Every structure is written in C-alpha cells, then in structure tokens.
Amino acid sequence: MDTATRDFLACSTFAVVGASPDRTKYGNKVLRCYVQNRRTVTPVHPKETSVEGMEAYPSLSAIPATPQAVSVITPPPVTEKVVEECGRLGIRHVW
Secondary structure (H helix, E strand, O other), rough: OOOHHHHHHHOOOOEEOOOOOOOOOOOOOHHHHHOOOEEEEEOOOOOOOEOOOEEOOOOOOOOOOOOOEEOOOOHHHHHHHHHHHHHHOOOOOOO
16 A cells, blocks of 8 residues: 555545445545445535534535545536645645
8 A cells, every 4th residue: 555545544534525425436435435334424515504414514514624645536617626625724635
C-alpha cells in the first residue's frame, strides 16, 4: 500500500460527497463500505436529508465537525468545486 493510501485510511472521520440513497449508485456503495468497516462517515448530498439512515448534509461546510478525509463521487464540474471546498476547510485527504 502506498503512503497516500495509508494516510487516507488512517484518518478517523470521513465524508462521502455524492452519497446516494440509490443502492446501485457508487456514492451509496462507498458510503456503505465505510459503515461496514466501522468508520465514522457522513453522507453529503445537496438534495437529500438522509442516506442509509444517516443525516446527510448539503455540503462539507455544513457538517458540524469537518471530516479528515473525503471520498468524492460526483461529475467533474461538481468535483472541482468539492476539491476547492476541501482546500478552504483544510481537508488534505481527498479520494
């Protein structure tokens, strides 16, 4: 395992931007993988208030405690904005 992957997985709090209530979508699969591996994870979706029974937030900035790492499952134009938001919030681990 490379250092970047090891550092990412060593984080204690995660967010999934693009988390979806649709279990066939990757945003949902990634979220459930974190849950299955007993990770602290927060779903982020601009229109959903809940995903997989967890409170969802419209943006990373709206999460009360900024996550240490973020998985981004969004279209490229949205991803650019998410990466910029990560920079403003000081989130260094983005997948």
